[in-house]
Amino acid sequence: MRQVAKRSQLTELEGAALGIVLRAGACTPYAVRRAFGGSPSRFWSGSAGAVYPLVRRLERRRLFAARADRRDGRARRLLSVTPAGRRAFEAWLLDADRAADLGFDPLRTRLFYSDLVPAARVAGFLERTAAAMAAGRGPPRPDLPHAMRLHESWCRLRSGALEEFRKSKRRR
Amino acid sequence: MRQVAKRSQLTELEGAALGIVLRAGACTPYAVRRAFGGSPSRFWSGSAGAVYPLVRRLERRRLFAARADRRDGRARRLLSVTPAGRRAFEAWLLDADRAADLGFDPLRTRLFYSDLVPAARVAGFLERTAAAMAAGRGPPRPDLPHAMRLHESWCRLRSGALEEFRKSKRRR
DNA sequence: ACCCACATGTAATGGGTTACATGATTTA
């Protein structure tokens, strides 16, 4: 899965990066990396090779502004979102067509093809998956109540879908 | 978002491609493209530049076998899955750790940052998104009942999450 | 005749991953 991005439209990663800096008020590219890395999905890894070029890209497009800061010896750059950046962020977030897209779910993909594998092995797989989901990393940003509710309700719904699938297999 | 793929581990796209050919018994790379393109998510576009090199890759790794076929003038290649291919497919599908990953959902991402946008605009966005999800492309592969059930239950789940979020906003 | 679907591919480009490189500060 890759980013789509018609000319000048923000990618998912870029939109999220603007959101992170907007929420923080101002922060370093490193903090953006941490925020991505703390996500409960491996698809938001926040690798250096992704984040630093992304930040430079958004600076060139005047959506980020950066100022140097070396209050404590460390040379860091503090990012903030420009007015144009905020407008781009809102346009990205409020795009209902992109929001409606089903996205990409490794569990859904596997269930879709699970009829091609012996049922006994699938049953074991479903059990292990349910366990891994339950044991999965805790909720991201416990400091943000709305984000926690969202994370919880998403996990609950996914577990629900998995249980529904297991029941329908047993019934058959 | 990019594929992860530790050396010799199948990517999501590769696993799904094996699944498509296993289900068809034998089919052309073009049919694999169609299958990807018919997916309800834009993240499975099935572009030529993705599928043809992918097929060659899996041929080199002896997971696909190809034979030429020109029964009706058209020069086509018929793919089949080798025994090693089936083993790789099962290992890919039965990977509970990868299945448990939350994946990548454009709606979830936007809800996560929605507190940064004026509530009135978010309300309109949620309504448009609900409408777009309802009007979205129909279910994929109505010929496969298990796939249809899965698709339906997944859409229902996402709509449920959206409604839950809207209610929690209204309560506030 | 023309267009659409079938069918196979390549080239340029974009962008994410892994791994590496460097250095300061904090903590065990």
Added chain:
DNA sequence: TAAATCATGTAACCCATTACATGTGGGT
């Protein structure tokens, strides 16, 4: 003092996207 964390970046690689190129077969 050694390790972890903060902090910034680059280089090689992989792979998906867009756009292009080429040709056949069937329907209007």
